Amino acid sequence: MNSRPLLIIVLGLLVSAANAEVTLTITTFNCEFLTRPKVHIKFGLPFNMSDASEAERDQWEEPGFRDSKFTVAAKAVAGVVAELGADVVALTEVGDETDVTELRDEIAAFGVSYPYIAVCDSSDHTTKQHVAVLSKFSLDDVHDTIPGREGYDEELDDPETEADTGISKGMSVSFTASGRTFHIYVVHLASERNGHEQDAQRIAQASIVRRSYLPRLRLGEFVMVAGDLNDHRGQPAIRRIRGRDDIDADLIQTGGVKYFDDDELDARWTYIFQGERNQIDHILLSDSIKNTCKTSKGIRAHVVAHDEPLASDHRPLIVVLRLEDSP
Secondary structure (H helix, E strand, O other), X not given: OOOHHHHHHHHHHHHHHHOOEEEEEEXXXXXXXXXXXHHHHHHOOOOOHHHXXXXXXXXXXXXXXXXXXXXXXXXXXXXXXXXXXXXXXXXXXXXXXXXXXXHHHHHHHOOOOOOEEEEOOOOOOOOOOEEEEEEOOOEEEEEOOOOOOEEEEOOOOOHHHEEEEOOOOEEEEEEEEXXXXXXXXXXXXXXXXXXXXXXXXXXXXXXXXXXXXXXXXXOXXXXXXXXXXXXXXXXXXXXXXXXXXXXXXXXXXXXXXXXXXXXXXXXXXXXXXXXXXXXXXXXXXXXXXXHHEOOOOOEEEXXXXXXXXXXXXXXXXXXXXXXEOOO
């Protein structure tokens, strides 16, 4: 028997195995007040129930009513998340661990399982919002806050207005996929509703995130930053959090045109603010992650439309990584 054809087949299989790739999908989604104390906002009521009508207040104070409405909202969010089918989900504007666990269970009812969850220790006592991670991979090295303070000027022309800020809704976790350990920082930065003061605060918060992950970046580890950063591509907070204004390595902006298919370029927005469509939900990656991707199109991003207004006024961003099979 001529063994040469068999040898060729075996070598071909070895080459194919060496060139195999593993797909890892990451998504971030703002769930718009999926937090039990404030879930009434999803149903058209004012931020503070004291501003609602007496009849509305009476209804929401009935035993079990708020819980039942939370479940309705959680099912709506779960349907969107389940449709994405991501491996790791970074959530913003969610409630505490009880709320996130209920959401996880509602997602499971759609046939998508996330055995591992982590929720931040939020200090935002006004909105009652948290950030969280759902994962198909075990979560390790969980830090339920991103510590640190940073100063900023509330008024650019008045140095006496100096203030400082921390990150009220942020956390970091690690997970291992395809033999590699990834570190993901999930944050929800200050909104852009109150003009310059919050713009400056948001940049200061971006500095805290940058300082937090920079030691790992310098070691060449695999770093991700995901969440609602409340600024769009190229704006100061995004530049700061990526490292575009310091001398260390930058994070990759997956919202860039090179990571989207041509027919999706006009759909890169995740939120409409004052009639303008912008991408304010981001997934930023270290260059070390890019270098593990198999081809020039090893990183692909998509903003996913949904028709479920009760789920969120945001659209989720999903990033697909095609990684080499082994380190």
